[in-house]
Amino acid sequence: MNTFTEENYLKAIYHLSLQSESVSTNQIAAALNTKAASVTDMLKKLADKELINYAKYQGVTLTPSGEKIAISIIRKHRLWEYFLVEKLNFKWDEVHDVAEELEHISSKELIDRLDNFMGNPRYDPHGDPIPDSNGLFKTHELKPVSALTTNEKGIISGVRDHSSAFLQYLERMQLTIGKTIKVAEINDYDHSVILLVEDKKIHISREVANNLLISI
Amino acid sequence: MNTFTEENYLKAIYHLSLQSESVSTNQIAAALNTKAASVTDMLKKLADKELINYAKYQGVTLTPSGEKIAISIIRKHRLWEYFLVEKLNFKWDEVHDVAEELEHISSKELIDRLDNFMGNPRYDPHGDPIPDSNGLFKTHELKPVSALTTNEKGIISGVRDHSSAFLQYLERMQLTIGKTIKVAEINDYDHSVILLVEDKKIHISREVANNLLISI
DNA sequence: TAAAATTTTTAGATTAGTCTAAAATTATTA
């Protein structure tokens, strides 16, 4: 139907659209580790297929059919990640690259059966919501730990940085999805935060506080 | 490491090698639904990578490293088929095409974990042996039902034809892997066979008898 | 064993995706 590459472009545009409405050529090039010239070529092709709205120099948005494809790729990515962690005992920092391959397996029947096999999970191992078979899901609004003030509480529910380095760090600090945290103290000088997690004090930097997401 | 296409060529050469020692350009072209000229181009590339032994006009054989890759693809194919049937409840005639995609997922860690998750099955849903993590497996020698004489018994253990049409036919006739059969009668004229399966008589044509494999 | 048939390879194109370098457009800023 669509090539591997087209799917990756659509997915990248989808993710970038969450930040900035219209998406620029350079943003896409950066996200896909490719060059602006290559992106322009692909944008023409995707526009021909009516998967994106594209006017030269003006940036792009997804059309409804482009968005549908992007969401189906994301559904597959997140369900496979869930499978890898819950059934095959991978760690949450080990699954992304494998899921990048698995997300391109085309069978819808396969992914719907996999979804049922696992009991229709709603969130992937990193707290990201999994679209259902019809592409529906609610983007739960999470805020970073850095948005809390002293004595406020939250439940760790997602991450802004999906890198192995960050995930491994969180794992070591026992800052994993589902844990309840309370802000014990905020350092005025460097904005680092001392959290109370299961009665233990955990000191995290401002950067970590920015990338760790909570619900209330 | 290698492209999908290279992997498909190696796998095709491996399967054809089981029949004919050295494999011809046209055999490969037929197996992969492509043209002889395309095959020649690819053979040069595989030879450059030392995955096949190739001398112009002389046909090809796999090198040890080529064979190792082919077997790893077959391992993945058969394990995924097992997963689809045993865990996701696909029918045995529905899994081949999906496995054709899944077999190219590169992670060895993934496939080894999947293997363990399923309890290290030795045969896929069609009775074909699954290579272990080191690529080892014994090619069990099966013979077709048509090789039996009257009153001989056997256990259905494999198929020579993997087409959906044939598999669905067997399913309808309840001629599935593991069943014990006994030859009740062989028709001299058309070589059709009457089998006794669980005390029921099942009449199959010579063609079916040729494509249904048994162990003793 | 020489002609005919078949198989295989080469030659030359095509398509998808990528690149660098240069040109065109848009945005910034002085």
Add this chain to the structure above:
DNA sequence: TAATAATTTTAGACTAATCTAAAAATTTTA
């Protein structure tokens, strides 16, 4: 608002995989 900077597109080239048509090699057959 005109020059400068940054972004984006175009032009032209490259690689991988494919094709058709023609040439070369091998095999068959008479």
